[in-house]
Amino acid sequence: MVGVPNRDSAVTLLVVEDDPAMLVALRDILESAGYNVLTAPNGKIALDILENARPALILSDISMPVMDGIQLFEAVRKLPRGMATPFIFLTAKGTREDIFAGKMMGADDYITKPITSHELITAVQSRLQRADEIMVAQLKEAYKASLRTLANAIEARDHYTRDHVERVNAYAQALAMELGWDEDRRDALEFGSILHDIGKIAVREAILCKPGPLTTEEWAEMRLHPEVGAHMIEGIPYLAPAVPSVLHHHERWDGSGYPHALRGDAIPEDARLLAVVDTFDAMTSDRPYRPAMEFERAFEVILEESGRLFDPTMVDSFQRCWSRGEIQRIAMTAEPTKPTHLSSGSRQSAKS
Ligand SMILES: [Fe+2]
Known part of the structure; x- marks a missing residue:
């Protein structure tokens, strides 16, 4: 019975x-x-x-x-x-x-x-x-779709970052799969990828779209976006796993990042992964103040910065995905019109 x-x-x-x-x-x-x-x-x-x-x-x-x-x-x-x-x-x-x-x-x-x-x-x-179980899965998808819409609406304020959220998420998932992360970790990473720049809602459009170098004050405003974003979602239990990604995606392996200048393993792992793919996408996208860098050059920059700006484990994973052509496939699928021929002789950095 x-x-x-x-x-x-x-x-x-x-x-x-x-x-x-x-x-x-x-x-x-x-x-x-x-x-x-x-x-x-x-x-x-x-x-x-x-x-x-x-x-x-x-x-x-x-x-x-x-x-x-x-x-x-x-x-x-x-x-x-x-x-x-x-x-x-x-x-x-x-x-x-x-x-x-x-x-x-x-x-x-x-x-x-x-x-x-x-x-x-x-x-x-x-x-x-x-x-x-089906209802929970459907709810989860609905949450993600809503968040993606919100994130895209924020990204849309800067026309040059079209589809940034989608590409960053796709790159991040590829690296996480390569690293053998389980579904729960990849889920948290997906929320982080979608929401990482949500704090830019507090950054004035004149700064986001400025076609020239930012002043010290403008940089200060831009650099607030991780903390603003983390504050926006920290009270929502469902999104709590994304807070480390949002707050720390601009930290750098050598401690030169922000907002807390964390170094090495002190940076949450999700944020270390996101730093690589976010930077790669920023470099290979047109920005108001510079054209997109060609993929191969951006790939080289990521490799050059392994152990300096980026966690070598994440760069290794990125390199393996690149060797399989996965990164290139995502880039071309997500935005077929993305320019691939533009070349830059010097290192370029993302304005965010
Ligand atoms: Fe950011």
């Missing part, structure tokens, strides 16, 4: 079954497992119930009078609130047609009667858990 599920006891299920004895049996089993159970003898009454209730899962017989399970499934999927509701077919026949119909319709699964209490509860629990 499966125990009471580790879920809120208020979880409501809708069971649709025309056999009264079977309906009572199903309801009793599920109620004993801690679920609230709504019941209906056919699809039509189930739809009536759905006008006022929002069950977490629907378990429905296929062959029923008035409206059968397949018609009910089609109707539920057309309801705005029913599109994502887990739906399990329950069939006495277990015929190939029933199974085929259930699978073709996109139902989450089917259960063939007779069924034990254990099988029923396990099936319901696993479908609910899967629905939860």
Whole structure:
């Protein structure tokens, strides 16, 4: 016997079954497992119930009078609130047609009667858990999409940094994969990549877009953006893992960076990785005060600065990605019109 599920006891299920004895049996089993159970003898009454209730899962017989399970499934999927509701077919026949119909319709699964209490509860629990996992994954993607929109809106103030966020994130993920970082670490890095320059919202557009060298005062304002950005997101628990990237992406391996002039391993690892790819993208993008540097030259600059401005581990990873052509592929895919022929004889640095 499966125990009471580790879920809120208020979880409501809708069971649709025309056999009264079977309906009572199903309801009793599920109620004993801690679920609230709504019941209906056919699809039509189930739809009536759905006008006022929002069950977490629907378990429905296929062959029923008035409206059968397949018609009910089609109707539920057309309801705005029913599109994502887990739906399990329950069939006495277990015929190939029933199974085929259930699978073709996109139902989450089917259960063939007779069924034990254990099988029923396990099936319901696993479908609910899967629905939860899908919802969490979708929420995560929605968060990222919103953040990307916000970051791009901020970047858009400086027309020369178009797609910077996308490219930095793609480069960063390539390096992290190369370093064998797990999914959680790569997720945190993605948020850091998306948000690293979010503090530029506080920098005046006249400075961001200035077509010449910045004055000392203007530099001071520009250099506030890591701290402003970190302050913006530090109160949001979901974004907390991105704070080190945002705050420290301008720190440099030799301690010459800002805002805290951290040195070597004292710089958070995400920020050390981001420093390499952020600088590479800045060098290879047109800026108001200079044209883009060609990729090969920018690559050489990154190598030259290994152990000085950049963590050698991160530069090694960058070099391996470059050797495979991955960096070049990302650069060209993200911005096909990016100039590749412009060359600069001297070292250029990012104005940020
Ligand atoms: Fe920055």
